[in-house]
Amino acid sequence: MKLRVQETLDELFSEHLIPFELTAHQVKPDGQGNYVVPFYDSRMHSIRFCSKDGGQVREVVRAAVLARLKIMSGPLGREP
Helix, strand or coil, X not given: CHHHHHHHHHHHHHCCCCCCCCCCCCCEECXXXXXXXXXXXXXXXXXXXXXXXXXXXXXXXXXXHHHHXXXXXXXXXXXX
């Protein structure tokens, strides 16, 4: 699952939908079908998503990252 999450993060960055790269160091289970992905990044600390059947991980991760990005404040520009 960590690989699918990272691939999704890489796609979001390459599509310019997120202004900085994120690395999924781990995917932690958080209850039945719920997961937390910590990023160790000061701009976005983590995301939570639900994938009960293990499918559609890309879609739910994508939605979780974009939703989290919408509620962030401050400068989010791409790093040089």
